[in-house]
Amino acid sequence: MSPTQYRVALRGEELLDNPRLNKGTAFTLAERKEFGLIGRLPSRVNTLDEQCERAYAQLEGRESAIRKNSFLQSLKSQNIVLYYTLLSRHLRELIPIIYTPTEAEAISDYSHLFRRSEGLYLTFPNQDTMEEDFLEQTQGRNIDLVVVSDSEAILGIGDQGVGGIGISSAKSVIYSLIGGIDPSQALPVVLDVGTDNEDLLNDHLYVGWPNRRVRGQEYDQFVDKFVQLVRKHYPHSLLHFEDFGVTNAHRLLRRYKDTHAVFNDDIQGTGAVTLSCVMAAVGVTKSRLADQRYLIYGAGSAGLGIARQLRDAIVSTDGVERDKATALFYLIDRNGLIKQSLGEDKIREDQREWVRSDEEWAEVKENGNGEIGLLETVKKVQPTVLIGCSTHAGAFTREVIEAMAAGCERPIILPLSNPSKLVEVDPKNANDWTKGKALLATGSPFPPAKTPNGRDYIIAECNNALIYPGLGFGAMISKSRRMTDTMIIAGARRLASLAPALQDPDDALLPDFADAPQVNIEVAVAVAEQAVEEGSADVTWTKEEARARVKAAIWKPDYGVYVFDEANGLK
Ligand SMILES: NC(=O)C1=CN([C@@H]2O[C@H](COP(=O)(O)OP(=O)(O)OC[C@H]3O[C@@H](n4cnc5c(N)ncnc54)[C@H](O)[C@@H]3O)[C@@H](O)[C@H]2O)C=CC1
Ligand SMILES: CC(=O)C(=O)O
Numbered sequence: 001m002s003p004t005q006y007r008v009a010l011r012g013e014e015l016l017d018n019p020r021l022n023k024g025t026a027f028t029l030a031e032r033k034e035f036g037l038i039g040r041l042p043s044r045v046n047t048l049d050e051q052c053e054r055a056y057a058q059l060e061g062r063e064s065a066i067r068k069n070s071f072l073q074s075l076k077s078q079n080i081v082l083y084y085t086l087l088s089r090h091l092r093e094l095i096p097i098i099y100t101p102t103e104a105e106a107i108s109d110y111s112h113l114f115r116r117s118e119g120l121y122l123t124f125p126n127q128d129t130m131e132e133d134f135l136e137q138t139q140g141r142n143i144d145l146v147v148v149s150d151s152e153a154i155l156g157i158g159d160q161g162v163g164g165i166g167i168s169s170a171k172s173v174i175y176s177l178i179g180g181i182d183p184s185q186a187l188p189v190v191l192d193v194g195t196d197n198e199d200l201l202n203d204h205l206y207v208g209w210p211n212r213r214v215r216g217q218e219y220d221q222f223v224d225k226f227v228q229l230v231r232k233h234y235p236h237s238l239l240h241f242e243d244f245g246v247t248n249a250h251r252l253l254r255r256y257k258d259t260h261a262v263f264n265d266d267i268q269g270t271g272a273v274t275l276s277c278v279m280a281a282v283g284v285t286k287s288r289l290a291d292q293r294y295l296i297y298g299a300g301s302a303g304l305g306i307a308r309q310l311r312d313a314i315v316s317t318d319g320v321e322r323d324k325a326t327a328l329f330y331l332i333d334r335n336g337l338i339k340q341s342l343g344e345d346k347i348r349e350d351q352r353e354w355v356r357s358d359e360e361w362a363e364v365k366e367n368g369n370g371e372i373g374l375l376e377t378v379k380k381v382q383p384t385v386l387i388g389c390s391t392h393a394g395a396f397t398r399e400v401i402e403a404m405a406a407g408c409e410r411p412i413i414l415p416l417s418n419p420s421k422l423v424e425v426d427p428k429n430a431n432d433w434t435k436g437k438a439l440l441a442t443g444s445p446f447p448p449a450k451t452p453n454g455r456d457y458i459i460a461e462c463n464n465a466l467i468y469p470g471l472g473f474g475a476m477i478s479k480s481r482r483m484t485d486t487m488i489i490a491g492a493r494r495l496a497s498l499a500p501a502l503q504d505p506d507d508a509l510l511p512d513f514a515d516a517p518q519v520n521i522e523v524a525v526a527v528a529e530q531a532v533e534e535g536s537a538d539v540t541w542t543k544e545e546a547r548a549r550v551k552a553a554i555w556k557p558d559y560g561v562y563v564f565d566e567a568n569g570l571k
């Protein structure tokens, strides 16, 4: 196949300084002559393979994960094609460097590591110029994807102020790496509405707006101004919300979901990937979703998203009535089991549909504050599925895990909190304490445990990054005006059907991240098919067409050949 030809308007230093167009030593001799680069580059022309070899050796020379993260961050700001090619070739090794767990460290030290800006910073006091600032970054680009965070709940590490641009950026990179979205069509955004993180407020090197978080009406107006800009200039884009505080996350999703294709990754992406994971696990135990008792520890964005997604799937798959399906769930938050007697002020609005009755718990011992803890709940409920999304490291103690294992043959245990240091239980311990019977998956990568017959038991990574790129790509490619629950469930079912554990019960509950690009094509196809079928899409395709369109639209890093065109070329 002959290389793609690109018309390029930049020359000399400007071309070398443009990460989207720069090829570094891979500019051919003809291009060097045409673009004024002869004296600006050493003479040897490298292939992309050679550049990757060199970059990988440089990366390996950096000992700590955070230094590797910084190196890759620099590479991204120099040469996009080389950056994505390197990541694609070492996917399993490098995703934990650019995403969880290492990105959490990079974000928490953002102001000290800061070298170069990335994405769009919308700061509260500059709201009068928001539209100008927005257009300054996006003009001439066809933006299909906007990833936005207000940084209030970054991974499990809380309020990180302006550093939250790091999560918008990392999530965008994953969309391109795994989901096939052209990075020039993605816009990472941080809404800098201040921070309540005292360490940042007291740090004179903090690069964000050093002010307490704006809340209430002022906050809502600021967010709304931003959402309306996205709707006005990019009506067909997908607007992805990431790591907002729990109250705002649910509110904003409800507010905008019927007017634009909005997607909250922590609620919906996590719900979808966890549904796939539990579907695979019940496939192993040869039971149904409706046969389980679910205990969810941490009823925030992720916990409530998971509960809802699982409950809705029980209704649609197993034909159980909604109330009966809801009754299969027990949720625990900061004040223990969510039950009536906690009272209105201790139960958030989005938790209300999951409240248990006091009568049911009358016999169970409460602590001095009238709360029922995890161990007591496990003993009474005998859950078959235990999910952690609490940020409470080590909450699933040996006693808890052993109590669960006493009540069921194959406990399904998913400690999903990120980064790794916040995991509710180290999967190796959960495996040992259940004598290898537990079916396990975590939110960040962990090394394999051992099965009772001495084989490696791969700990699946139940992270929304395994599914959201495909969900998003499917919605975008079919020009969907909404991201509906049915589109999300279609993607989750397709992912579950690819679970290695369904072929071999001792294998992982979800596909490996090294296979994520192929997996996400399947998810995107399922989403696009569903969008067309239900009329959410702006296209009318057959199933074959949907697959062909998805495949044809996948972006791959590629230098192509440049021709100078001052008037109409890329810049
Ligand atoms: N694996 C994955 O794909 C994902 C994992 N997560 C992880 O889940 C965790 C929670 O994330 P979000 O739901 O977005 O945060 P969130 O702040 O919305 O929810 C956390 C919830 O846990 C509760 N909580 C805190 N301490 C607790 C304790 N000691 N006992 C019981 N409940 C407690 C909080 O009150 C809150 O309701 C984070 O570590 C995050 O990284 C989140 C999204 C996706
Ligand atoms: C994975 C993710 O979205 C989180 O931990 O917040």
Ligand SMILES: [Mg+2]
Binding pocket: 155, 242, 243, 265, 266
């Ligand atoms: Mg998140």
